[in-house]
Amino acid sequence: MIEVLRLSHRPFRDKRITTHCALVARAFNADSIVYSGQKDSKLESTIAKTAANFGGKFSISYQKDPIAYIKSRKAANYLIIHLTVYGMPIQDKISSIRNKDCLIVIGSEKVPPEVYELADFNISITSQPHSEVAALAIFLHEYYQGKQLKKQFTMARSEIIPQEKGKLVNSKLYK
Amino acid sequence: MIEVLRLSHRPFRDKRITTHCALVARAFNADSIVYSGQKDSKLESTIAKTAANFGGKFSISYQKDPIAYIKSRKAANYLIIHLTVYGMPIQDKISSIRNKDCLIVIGSEKVPPEVYELADFNISITSQPHSEVAALAIFLHEYYQGKQLKKQFTMARSEIIPQEKGKLVNSKLYK
Numbered sequence: 001m002i003e004v005l006r007l008s009h010r011p012f013r014d015k016r017i018t019t020h021c022a023l024v025a026r027a028f029n030a031d032s033i034v035y036s037g038q039k040d041s042k043l044e045s046t047i048a049k050t051a052a053n054f055g056g057k058f059s060i061s062y063q064k065d066p067i068a069y070i071k072s073r074k075a076a077n078y079l080i081i082h083l084t085v086y087g088m089p090i091q092d093k094i095s096s097i098r099n100k101d102c103l104i105v106i107g108s109e110k111v112p113p114e115v116y117e118l119a120d121f122n123i124s125i126t127s128q129p130h131s132e133v134a135a136l137a138i139f140l141h142e143y144y145q146g147k148q149l150k151k152q153f154t155m156a157r158s159e160i161i162p163q164e165k166g167k168l169v170n171s172k173l174y175k
Numbered sequence: 176m177i178e179v180l181r182l183s184h185r186p187f188r189d190k191r192i193t194t195h196c197a198l199v200a201r202a203f204n205a206d207s208i209v210y211s212g213q214k215d216s217k218l219e220s221t222i223a224k225t226a227a228n229f230g231g232k233f234s235i236s237y238q239k240d241p242i243a244y245i246k247s248r249k250a251a252n253y254l255i256i257h258l259t260v261y262g263m264p265i266q267d268k269i270s271s272i273r274n275k276d277c278l279i280v281i282g283s284e285k286v287p288p289e290v291y292e293l294a295d296f297n298i299s300i301t302s303q304p305h306s307e308v309a310a311l312a313i314f315l316h317e318y319y320q321g322k323q324l325k326k327q328f329t330m331a332r333s334e335i336i337p338q339e340k341g342k343l344v345n346s347k348l349y350k
Contacts, residue, residue: 013191014191016188017191017195020308020309023304023305023306024305024306026305027301027304027305027309028305028309086342086343087338087339088337088338091321113341116340117340122338122340125324126203126323126324127335127336128198128229128335129225130198130201130202130203131195131198131312133306133309134202134203134311136309137308137312138313138316146266149264150264150266153303159302160260160261160299162263162299163261163263164262164263165291165292166261
């Protein structure tokens with residue numbers, strides 16, 4: 001199982017970034033995303049609608065206490081992976097992480113020091129500032145060695161069919 | 176040369192997404208980003224400050240007419256790569272793209288049909304909806320076959336030193 005934990009969501013400031021993180025988690029074969037901070041029912045419905053339309057199993061849920069949640073996942077033998085620009089390079093660590101259950105923690109501007117301590121791996125995707133959306137995508141891409149690019153989503157109502165030019169969407173494949 | 180063109184920027188709605196796209200472009204070894212839509216001097220100064228602080232050569236600039244800009248780059252023998260969920264899978268096309276000068280076009284919600292026509296390659300990173308930030312990151316990661324993760328940035332004032340736990344930043348490495 002691969003779960004993503006997005007810390008300290010703020011509906012006004014972070015709406016699109018958290019939405020992008022959740023969509024990346026789903027598209028790149030994570031099983032679920034959990035978020036803390038402010039509860040945001042609009043975020044939850046956007047993600048649930050996308051999952052219902054494009055298929056597969058993916059869920060989003062809210063956790064008030066992210067530290068307790070990290071501890072509970074650690075107790076359940078998940079590896080705690082904290083993605084941070086200050087961490088160790090992914091290319092040096094990913095082979096120790098693959099094929100294990102993971103909780104991937106992605107932060108906001110201020111991550112509590114306890115998260116660094118609880119993490120089994122603090123992992124950086126380059127040591128340059130960029131984006132938690134990109135960091136999550138690259139982490140999952142490396143975790144799955146690119147195989148997630150070919151994932152088939154079951155029970156989809158809409159399916160995009162790749163085209164050299166233009167757009168083709170098959171709809172109502174499944175009722 | 177690798178340039179990124181971000182279409183139809185709206186400072187209010189897209190501020191953080193465009194900032195993330197620009198930071199990913201820089202961190203993942205693109206040379207520059209150009210954006211169209213509304214001019215946004217705050218965006219430009221954020222990116223310029225990051226580049227000055229963390230080193231390397233990277234620039235951001237504004238173009239009023241993105242279609243004319245795409246045509247000019249096409250005339251200069253750049254491959255025009257349009258990242259879109261409707262395009263052909265990256266894994267089937269990337270070997271025809273590597274080692275060539277590219278203009279990578281990333282859209283907003285409505286991309287004019289002309290962009291699909293002008294593109295030498297319409298490329299998808301999965302056929303699932305997710306994020307232009309993630310799509311750009313995965314494209315560059317595949318273009319460089321992961322080597323951009325080890326890029327050294329010259330003339331940096333601040334350098335983050337990877338740590339198993341905690342944070343370490345070396346400052347004023349260069350005056």
